[in-house]
Amino acid sequence: LRTLRAGRAAMIFQDPRAAINPLRRIGDFLTESVRLTGTMSAADADRRAVELLDAVGLKPDLLRRYPGRLSGGMLQRVMIAAALMGDPVLLLADEPTTALDVTSQAEVAALLGRLRERFDTGLLFVTHDLGLAAAISDRVYVMYAGRIAEHGPAEALFERPRHPYTAALLAATPALDAPAGRLSAIDGQPPDLRRALTGCAFAERCRHATGIRREQVPAQQGGHPAACHHPLEGSRTDG
Ligand code: SF4
Structure with missing residues (x-):
C-alpha cells in the first residue's frame, strides 16, 4: 500500500487538521511517503517539498513549522502538496473543500484545477456541491445508495439530467436569482444500507415511480x- 500511495494514487482528505499529525513538522509530513518507500533520497525529497510548496502558493519556510501554526486553507494546500510528492497518476480528493471557509474553498478548487493540468494528473473529486462538480469536472458520476445513478459529460448531465434523482438534486439547489418561496426538497429518507437493496434504490422517493419493474435493479441505459x-428526456426539472 505504501508503494501505491507513494507513486500511483494519492489521497486528499476532507479535513486537513484531522489528517495531518500535529506533532510533526510540515517538512516531515510532506516527505514521509517518499522517505518510507525509499523512492527519493532525503535531499531530493526536501527539494521536491520546496518545489511543491511553491506550486501550491506557500513559502519554503513552512517546512520547519508545526501544523497548529497554519490556517485550514494553508493546511489543505500542504495536504495537496503531500499528495503530489510521488508524482501520482491519480489524485483522490474526498470533499477537499468542505472543512474550509468560502474564500479558501474557491482558492483550493481553482488550485486543484491548475495542478491537475500542470502535473498531468487524473483527479477524482468527491463532492456534495453540484456547482463545484460542474465547475471542476469533465465527467460526473451521480451516486445514490452506493450505486451510480447516472454518469456523463458534466455539461450534458447538468443541462439534461436523465435520472430522477439527479433532476431532483438540481431542482433542490438554491439559486440567488430564484423567486422567494419554499425551497424544493426530496421527500423521504435514503434507504437503510444495512438491508439488501432490491429494485431501484430511489423508488421510495421518486415522483416518477410507476411500480413497473420496480423490483428489478435498473440497468444503465441511454445517451449519457x-x-x-x-429516464427523463430533454428536461432540467424533475417535474
Ligand atoms: S423509481 Fe423508476 S422512474 Fe424512479 S428512478 Fe427508479 S427506475 Fe427510475
Missing part, C-alpha cells in the same frame, strides 16, 4: 447512461 427504467 442513467440507471432508471423511465
Whole structure:
C-alpha cells in the first residue's frame, strides 16, 4: 500500500487538521511517503517539498513549522502538496473543500484545477456541491445508495439530467436569482444500507415511480447512461 500511495494514487482528505499529525513538522509530513518507500533520497525529497510548496502558493519556510501554526486553507494546500510528492497518476480528493471557509474553498478548487493540468494528473473529486462538480469536472458520476445513478459529460448531465434523482438534486439547489418561496426538497429518507437493496434504490422517493419493474435493479441505459427504467428526456426539472 505504501508503494501505491507513494507513486500511483494519492489521497486528499476532507479535513486537513484531522489528517495531518500535529506533532510533526510540515517538512516531515510532506516527505514521509517518499522517505518510507525509499523512492527519493532525503535531499531530493526536501527539494521536491520546496518545489511543491511553491506550486501550491506557500513559502519554503513552512517546512520547519508545526501544523497548529497554519490556517485550514494553508493546511489543505500542504495536504495537496503531500499528495503530489510521488508524482501520482491519480489524485483522490474526498470533499477537499468542505472543512474550509468560502474564500479558501474557491482558492483550493481553482488550485486543484491548475495542478491537475500542470502535473498531468487524473483527479477524482468527491463532492456534495453540484456547482463545484460542474465547475471542476469533465465527467460526473451521480451516486445514490452506493450505486451510480447516472454518469456523463458534466455539461450534458447538468443541462439534461436523465435520472430522477439527479433532476431532483438540481431542482433542490438554491439559486440567488430564484423567486422567494419554499425551497424544493426530496421527500423521504435514503434507504437503510444495512438491508439488501432490491429494485431501484430511489423508488421510495421518486415522483416518477410507476411500480413497473420496480423490483428489478435498473440497468444503465441511454445517451449519457442513467440507471432508471423511465429516464427523463430533454428536461432540467424533475417535474
Ligand atoms: S427506475 Fe423508476 S423509481 Fe427508479 S428512478 Fe427510475 S422512474 Fe424512479
